[in-house]
Amino acid sequence: MTDDPVIANLLTVLDANPELLPVRISVIELLAARGRHAEALSQCATALAQDPVNAQVTALLQRCTAALAGAAGESAAAALASTTSAAVEPEAADSGYDWEAAEEQVGDIIQPAFVNERSEPYAEGDVGLFERPKLTLADVGGMEHVKQQLELSLLGPVRNPELAKAFGTSARGGLLLYGPPGCGKTFVASAVAGELGANFYAIEIADILNWYTGRSEYNLKQVFRTARRKAPCVLFFDEIDALGHKRSHLSGSSSLRSTVNQLLTEMDSMTSDNEGVYIIGATNHPWDVDVALRRPGRFDRMVLVALPDPEARVSILRHHLKDRPVEGIDLNAVAARTESYSGADLAQICKSATQLAMADSIRTGAVRPVRMDDIAAALAQTRPSTGAWFESARNVVEFANNDGSYDELAAYMRTRDNR
Template identity: 55%
Template sequence: MSSDDEPEPTLSVPDTADELIERFGQSDAAEEALFGELTKAQVSLADVGGLANVKEQLERSFLAPLRNPQMAAAFGKKAGGGLLLWGPPGCGKTFLARAVAGEMGANFYDVGLADVLDMWIGSSERNLAAIFETARRNSPCVLFFDEIDALGQKRSHLRHAAGLRTVVNQLLAELDGVSASNEGVFVLAATNHPWDVDEALLRPGRFDRKLLVLPPDAPARHAVLQYHLRSKPTEQLNLGKVVEATEGYSGADIAHVVESATEACLSASIATGEVQPIGTQHLLTAALESSSTIGPWLETARNHVVYSNRSGDYDELEAFLRLRDKRRR
């Protein structure tokens, strides 16, 4: 019989949900799955404007031991492990993680909550296993989890969500390298709510190093403004004034200021039929008409500083809040 005469193969449809789950577990799909975004990092810490203190801490506690593994071993320090970036939203935690990968010449594997969680029983755990396996195959690799507080939420808060408890357990097992070695895989995570992260994730060998990423300082705000204005028609700008006007703004807030000024100039250009470049006053007006969006986060953080800082985990944040209060008086 010729190939043209061969009957086409038929696919049997599972009769029950249990049969579907069992069939998925027997398939090799997880071996080929690629969740999230895997890229070669093209930026480094040199591309991060300002934030000298953050970069110095990254170098001292994370990057230097990786660059000098023998020296680190002589002092009983293990190269690698995990790093938790925490702080208010929109302040560049993901960009910093990408820059760390660039410093290491590593791949950057960006994984979000939607890449892991699945409605089917057991699928979220399989997704996590596949993600770590992908990172191992592409080492050296920085595996980055955004919103780790949602993925690794305190299990004491999950009494009525057994499925999420098993996801946390799977994440702990993968971080510990229970099923395979994590050599060459460096796990970073970001959260706006470190107080919601399960304590087990913060133990040695996991996310035992934590770095507070605060709103951009003056040099960083200047760099953010330059970045977002780089391809737009502008007058001779006095960015120093705009930097002063955006104190306390997140990087995302500053991007919004530039976008608002751009829209105003675009409307004026359409009305006059000529390009109206962005000027300093356009940016100052946009900054005046907007405000920092991190206020609610700071108030929540203040409560944790006051009532939950017995371990000293939030000392740096407490110092920042005191300085901020002093400046506002």
């Protein structure tokens, strides 16, 4: 167990969600910054097992290896010490530092900054991704059931406020997209923002957590403050189960519990004015989200984003092959052979097929397009990645669906079993 609270919090998240590569990269960076290169190398190995060609992890691996070998030595340590001493004021390390008081003293002339692991200030907007998406739900291939659910639970009430008022409904609160990994939850959320003509503000857990006591809660408060100022805005929390993990599972992490409490406060319609802020969360494991986050006024609507249907698979394959030389590829035939594959799996098939064609082109010295035999070879090398998720989901449906929260998931799994 580490004595660094931020690393401890991040490792707690990784224990529950080992597939969160951005969080693991943050852990590696923090360990490397503290000179704990052996531990960082261990995390690099795990990260590269997930994504063997990740350039950021590879660079961190080289950095840690060089440091352990003595090549980086004293110069790296001196540079880090110099940067840290210049960027961090003594008061900032005090666990009782009053961020709210500091903000009031500075006022609105300089907006409070987010802080990275070296406490170097970021300007507003540097945390997360802030954009105005051009795509809409018309750009999302297939997934008609998801589109209908979004229209009913969010888009309809926003576009027809008087009708929504007459029927006693509204778009307030949050919408939770859940389903297997790699099935387009982020893409769908971005398309919703485009549909509404709203800003899209994407936040990951690494954008929030900070090792100073109280700073994570402050960062979260600033995220909501910025979203309210930029309304209309879709505020998107990716992997919300990592940030809003069940507090009963966080007994040894008081800092992360406080962050969950702050998220509850910011989403509470009784204490926060989120008019024009449409909050969407995405998770692979909704059963790990704190139950208080799924009460009315918070993430009180859930939409299953399941495996892509045939039309969606064709759209995904076309997208990943559009800028590559291709010849004689029957997308419908490929879609028919990839029923259990996620969007990420389909992207990997296209990538592998392209690599095969490129390797052949290198051998012959002439460009050869990607063909169906390349796709077939890539299919033989790629297995659906969502099997473990469906096993977990099956247990939830059978043993933890007393309140009917996962009836939609249960119905979907019955259709899969009947095929």
